[in-house]
Amino acid sequence: MNDRTMGTPAELELIARVLNGEEHLFYELIRPCERAAYMTAFSVLKNEADAEDAAQEAIIKAYRALKGFRGEAKFSTWLLSIVLNEARGRLRQMNKAPVESLDREADEQESFTPFMIADWREIPSEILEREELTRCIEQAVEELSPAYREVFLLRDKEELTIEEIARIVGVSQGLVKVRLFRARMLLQKRLAPYLKRERTVRPRSFSWLGGRP
Amino acid sequence: MRVDCKHVWACISDFIDGTVSAEERRAIELHLEHCEICSAILDSVHNILVLTADDRIFQLPLGYQERLHARIAAELKLAKAPPSATQT
Numbered sequence: 001m002n003d004r005t006m007g008t009p010a011e012l013e014l015i016a017r018v019l020n021g022e023e024h025l026f027y028e029l030i031r032p033c034e035r036a037a038y039m040t041a042f043s044v045l046k047n048e049a050d051a052e053d054a055a056q057e058a059i060i061k062a063y064r065a066l067k068g069f070r071g072e073a074k075f076s077t078w079l080l081s082i083v084l085n086e087a088r089g090r091l092r093q094m095n096k097a098p099v100e101s102l103d104r105e106a107d108e109q110e111s112f113t114p115f116m117i118a119d120w121r122e123i124p125s126e127i128l129e130r131e132e133l134t135r136c137i138e139q140a141v142e143e144l145s146p147a148y149r150e151v152f153l154l155r156d157k158e159e160l161t162i163e164e165i166a167r168i169v170g171v172s173q174g175l176v177k178v179r180l181f182r183a184r185m186l187l188q189k190r191l192a193p194y195l196k197r198e199r200t201v202r203p204r205s206f207s208w209l210g211g212r213p
Numbered sequence: 214m215r216v217d218c219k220h221v222w223a224c225i226s227d228f229i230d231g232t233v234s235a236e237e238r239r240a241i242e243l244h245l246e247h248c249e250i251c252s253a254i255l256d257s258v259h260n261i262l263v264l265t266a267d268d269r270i271f272q273l274p275l276g277y278q279e280r281l282h283a284r285i286a287a288e289l290k291l292a293k294a295p296p297s298a299t300q301t
Contacts, residue, residue, distance in 0.1 A: 023289045038273055048274045056284050063288060114222055120253040123260055128269040137270055156262050181226035184258055192257040
């Protein structure tokens with residue numbers, strides 16, 4: 001544990017004020033975590049409405065439990081672990097599937113062969129204006145197993161540190177790194193051929209269309 | 214220290230996160246200088262992460278914040294109410 005992972009003095013002061021009658025400051029406290037709370041729930045539930053419900057419920061639970069917050073972790077880490085538990089509980093109720101069993105596959109250490117390419121130029125983010133490409137990336141992430149999707153979205157969407165993710169998910173930092181590696185490589189394998197084709201097809205067809213007079 | 218392609222692939226994720234040792238980083242950078250395939254793979258992973266981070270991927274549901282704040286407001290009101298009011 002170190003200063004970066006513990007509650008900041010400003011955060012602790014804000015919490016003390018909320019507990020001492022300035023309840024309206026709770027909005028300020030959770031504002032920086034609102035998006036991450038939704039994304040954390042979504043990483044488990046893969047459904048917008050369910051994720052929103054779980055995030056809301058967890059934030060209310062966090063409010064009710066605020067007295068118990070000791071500043072041993074950052075507030076966001078504490079809040080997001082409540083969100084994750086809420087979402088996992090809902091998933092368990094929905095399909096009666098034990099969430100823990102999914103964690104085991106991430107422990108397997110096997111070598112990984114990426115999609116082989118010889119050249120790659122950056123794809124501009126403008127491609128996301130095309131809805132089918134946005135959907136294609138989202139679908140690839142949704143198809144990851146939950147253990148991979150959780151760490152991937154927390155790291156590469158919410159930009160949390162490996163240390164924070166380990167505390168939220170409740171596994172070692174080493175395991176977070178293994179899962180992150182596998183998630184990223186699975187996405188590379190799945191998306192690189194598709195995105196590469198997207199990039200190269202258009203210029204080729206344009207040169208063909210505007211070909212020799 | 215010399216590294217081969219398989220070693221580079223195994224380290225891509227840590228390399229992107231900057232969690233490889235200084236010696237390993239130098240060895241990977243040296244490899245990338247002359248290996249077009251590994252450079253392209255690294256670029257593709259990096260690019261996929263950049264695209265994923267874009268706000269247009271997994272957008273928040275419309276009205277999410279308003280509904281969340283309304284739910285909190287209801288909770289705060291309930292907590293403020295005198296015990297007799299909550300019992301009825």
